[in-house]
Amino acid sequence: MSRIDDLIAKHCPDGVEFKEMGEVGEFIRGRRFTKNDIVPNGIGSIHYGEIYTHYGTSATSVLSRVRADLAPQLRFARNGDLVIAAVGETVEDVCKAVAWLGEDEIAVHDDCLIYRHTMSPVFVSYFFQTAVFHAQKNRHVARAKIKRVSGESLGKLIIPVPPLEIQREIAKVLDTFSELEAELEAVLKAEVEARRLQYKFYRDALLSFDERTLSASKQASKQASIRWMTLGEIGTFVRGRRFTKADFVEDGVGCIHYGEIYTHFGTSAKEVMSRVRPEMRSGLRFAKPGDVVITDVGETVEDVGKAVAWVGDEEVAIHDHCYAFRHSMNPKFVSYCMQTSAFIAQKAKYVARTKVNTLLMGGFSKIRIPVPPLEEQERIVAILDMFDALVNDISSGLPAEIKARRQQYTHYRDRLLTFRDAA
Numbered sequence: 001m002s003r004i005d006d007l008i009a010k011h012c013p014d015g016v017e018f019k020e021m022g023e024v025g026e027f028i029r030g031r032r033f034t035k036n037d038i039v040p041n042g043i044g045s046i047h048y049g050e051i052y053t054h055y056g057t058s059a060t061s062v063l064s065r066v067r068a069d070l071a072p073q074l075r076f077a078r079n080g081d082l083v084i085a086a087v088g089e090t091v092e093d094v095c096k097a098v099a100w101l102g103e104d105e106i107a108v109h110d111d112c113l114i115y116r117h118t119m120s121p122v123f124v125s126y127f128f129q130t131a132v133f134h135a136q137k138n139r140h141v142a143r144a145k146i147k148r149v150s151g152e153s154l155g156k157l158i159i160p161v162p163p164l165e166i167q168r169e170i171a172k173v174l175d176t177f178s179e180l181e182a183e184l185e186a187v188l189k190a191e192v193e194a195r196r197l198q199y200k201f202y203r204d205a206l207l208s209f210d211e212r213t214l215s216a217s218k219q220a221s222k223q224a225s226i227r228w229m230t231l232g233e234i235g236t237f238v239r240g241r242r243f244t245k246a247d248f249v250e251d252g253v254g255c256i257h258y259g260e261i262y263t264h265f266g267t268s269a270k271e272v273m274s275r276v277r278p279e280m281r282s283g284l285r286f287a288k289p290g291d292v293v294i295t296d297v298g299e300t301v302e303d304v305g306k307a308v309a310w311v312g313d314e315e316v317a318i319h320d321h322c323y324a325f326r327h328s329m330n331p332k333f334v335s336y337c338m339q340t341s342a343f344i345a346q347k348a349k350y351v352a353r354t355k356v357n358t359l360l361m362g363g364f365s366k367i368r369i370p371v372p373p374l375e376e377q378e379r380i381v382a383i384l385d386m387f388d389a390l391v392n393d394i395s396s397g398l399p400a401e402i403k404a405r406r407q408q409y410t411h412y413r414d415r416l417l418t419f420r421d422a423a
Contacts, residue, residue: 004169004416011163015422018158025117027151029086030108031075037066043074044104048111051085055098057125057178066107075114076105082115082124083108087148091141092134094149099125113151119159120167126174127159130414160419170416181409185402192398195391203384204340209370226372232365235327237294240318241285247276253284255317258295261306267335267388268309272316286315287324290331292338294323296359304359305347309335323361330377336384337369 008016021027033045042065046055054063066074077083077100088094099121100106108114117124127133140153162170209226231237243255252275256265264273276284287293287310298304309331310316310324318324327334337343350363372380390397 004166004173007166007169008162008419011166012422016160016162016419017422018419019161020155021115021117021157021159022155024119024159024161025115027084027154028075028114028116029151030110030112030114031073032110033066033070033074033107037070038064039067040065042066042068043071043107044102045107045109046077046083046098046100046112047109048085048087051083051096051098051112052088052093057129057175058099058101058122060102062102062106070107074107077108077114078105078116079103080117080121082117082121082128084113084115084128084154085111086113086150087111087146089147091138091143091147094141094147095128095133095137095154097125097128113154115154119161120164120171122171122175123167124159126171126413127417130417131410132414132418133157133159160417162419174413174416177409177412181405184405188398188402188405192391192402195398199387199391200341202387203336204342206380206383207337207340207370208342209372226370228368229371230366230368231325234329234369234371235325237361237365238285238287238291238324238326240320240322240324241283242320243276243280243284243317247280248274249277250275252276252278253281253317254312254314255284256287256293256308256310256319256322258297258319258321261293261295261308261322262298262303265308266392267339267384268311268332270310270312272312276317281317284317285324287318287322288315288326289313291324291326292331292334293318294325294338294359295321296323296361297321298357301348301351301353301357302344304351304357305338305364307335307338329371330374330381332381332385333377334369336381343367343369 033047035047038045038047044062045064045066046062047064050063079101081100082097083100083106084095084097086094088096097115101121115124136157137149137154140149140156142148142150243257245257254272255274255276256269256272257274260273289310289312292307292309293316294305294307296304298306307325311331325334338347346367347359347364350360350367352358352360392399
């Protein structure tokens with residue numbers, strides 16, 4: 001940052017001027033076009049949804065094009081303009097922006113704003129990512145079902161306006177830092193994916209008890225007297241009782257909703273995410289500590305039958321799209337077995353493929369899993385827990401490294417875009 005510090009000391013030793021965004025530019029609303037207007041060859045365009053999913057801080061090429069005959073009724077962003085998504089599902093989404101650096105003008109959707117200004121476009125785009133900008137913007141977002149902000153409101157927001165040379169230098173530094181952060185994150189993500197594949201292979205091999213695929217456990221497998229039994233032979237299934245999200249309360253009966261098994265829980269859980277009204281207790285059904293809770297519906301065949309071992313101290317109410325599998329095995333061992341490729345292949349034969357994929361419990365209970373002695377189950381669980389933590393736990397291992405790098409970049413960017421006010 002020494003060059004930037006030197007430039008600030010030279011050009012604005014008493015601080016940087018701050019102005020309303022409406023003083024240094026104007027906001028122009030785009031014009032409507034639909035996905036039906038998108039063609040392979042036509043006028044370059046930016047749809048507001050693409051800003052969330054495709055574009056970064058700046059762009060020189062478009063993802064889509066619209067029919068050329070629409071040109072008279074469209075509005076266009078020029079080189080150097082900022083294209084801003086004026087709507088979003090959350091307040092945080094609103095005002096995601098991309099600096100347009102392409103040579104040609106591009107059509108802009110009517111749920112976008114074009115910010116035409118006299119500043120460095122990349123500098124402004126980075127400023128739109130800062131906590132300072134979002135704190136100002138959030139006060140002006142209309143909180144309807146779809147969150148929205150107007151150009152008039154954005155025009156009142158305050159932006160630092162250092163000399164253009166400083167803006168460009170900051171943009172250059174942040175571009176370099178962004179590239180390095182993206183490269184590092186890509187490497188870390190690739191490493192995480194490689195570890196996940198390695199973990200999947202190792203888990204499947206460890207739970208196959210096949211000497212040909214896992215020589216390291218050859219001796220243990222011989223001594224362990226492995227039996228293969230159906231789930232119906234091992235335990236029983238208890239179906240939950242219906243409750244809805246409208247029944248959730250802050251203090252009440254601990255529960256597991258089937259949707260939470262997809263989105264929140266992993267191999268096991270000892271604390272609930274939700275609670276339902278206490279007066280419902282008598283009409284509910286419960287998973288006991290040691291049960292494995294299984295979903296019986298899902299959007300995909302793979303989702304159906306996703307399981308979590310309940311290892312909490314108390315009983316927990318389960319939704320009617322869940323079953324508690326009650327057995328005498330190590331619950332986490334059973335949950336790990338239900339993640340294996342071999343188990344999923346068997347399970348797929350017992351899913352009714354209707355609009356909502358549903359598990360056929362009569363068939364599901366016929367799936368066979370290995371039943372080694374409890375000591376061997378516990379040994380395998382300890383091994384898989386360590387590997388699972390490395391790959392999946394956000395508080396340790398590689399995912400935490402990715403999170404740390406993002407936080408480091410955010411801190412550096414916000415610091416670089418914070419100035420002393422000349423006033």
